[in-house]
Amino acid sequence: MSNKIQLTPENIQQVITDPNPEKVLLLTFYSGQNPECVQQDQILEGIAATYSEHITIGVIDCDVQQALASQLAQQIGLQALPTIVVLKGGAPVDMLPGVKTEEEIKEALSAHLPSPELILLDQAKQFLAEDDLNNAFVYAKKAYDIDSRNTRVKLVFSDICIQIKKFDEAQALLDSINDEERDPYYHNLVAKLAQATAAQDSPEVRRLEQALVAEPESLDLRCQLAQAQLDVGKTEEALASLLVVLKKDMNFGEAKKGFLDIIASLPDGDSVASQYRRKLYSLLY
Template structure:
């Protein structure tokens, strides 16, 4: 479907209804008798191609649609041709009277078009809803790197960090949320983090640690402790416990498989995953 439309009395309601928080309608008042209008139309044609996903260029030919043009001109106070009106969320957000350069129009659009970090945040949320935590973390991290002051991005990234058991990272992020941004979502995330932190030190873990202190060479107990660490989100300690087992016996039970499974569960590019692989290779080869 094209994002360049000739506006008429019959389709105006449908076209203007396509404005949203993510889409902009650029309403162009045009006359074929004006050289400046023709030049601006060429610019808008290029921008429509460049911003296909979020921009609709609606051209109103004032020579052909005189009644509609007159009605809209009165509503917006049109004084010259060409004039470009930007609409978002069903309302005008900017007006550019007179001939505009491509750079001037771009600057006006960029104030209102979704920014790259916004698109990444939406991708992170979609991945999170689909329980694809690896992609969710990747997109949210990219968004955070672009705009590290954005509270909403930080909260979504914190939520994901809790779910992938990066609790230290989650706490560090949550501590940077300003009081003005501590809304219901923040309180929900804070409660999740507190619950996850409490689960990290379970009675089972403490009991296994005590048994290992008494039976230091018991590899089976160490594997059980590694499993308990992993279930509590303490992945670094789980990998370390398994590595100690593998150093003693590379083929002990499912230790190697568990070690590799935990690495695979870590987000793409995670430093712990890279370091753990290198440690394993050091005893494999």
């Protein structure tokens, strides 16, 4: 369901009396005949997407709902179009008459919304629900960078790290949580991480490592090892194995493509991706 709603006499009471006391309602008076209203409506579209978990935008179309708009305008003392009335818990807490920039609207909202790191964390959880692990990691890391002491941020960030097989980072996050804050979610993540790291002890990886001891120059075995390492979440080790191949023969089989595919699969800004991208460039140039 969209969090931008066209208000009518039939739905306005339900929208204003949202059962979530923390939800913020932006009541916006709009006319399609007013260019400034159209301009601000586009800004509100972006804000609705950014704060999808925390705000509802209720649009009163003054051209369509004339009676409703007139009634509400008298109640609040409307003097200009566009105008935004900010409500929380069904009560007005702010009013923004006239055209406002995105920055001005966000500044007004900041007093009534959760802290920035929690908003980012909610976005990370939304991406996680959509199975977009790359963006989930990016937004969780942004939240962590803002407040690295927030336990909820650390737990969600750790959960995402486990899912993208960044086990060392997940372990460090879990280790940093105080004893009194180790709730059932924490213990679930500890068990999940233990299971994931145990799976890394792969018989196939051991077999190929032993085979390479006997045939250290075999590029084919090295590529097989890289794939086996990747299969159990040893991403950095897989890149290291493929780099050995590329140093010997840049055009061997699918080594370069596999190397680049692994880097592309890592989250934006990932340190391992940056490190091995530089190593490949040093070989190429």
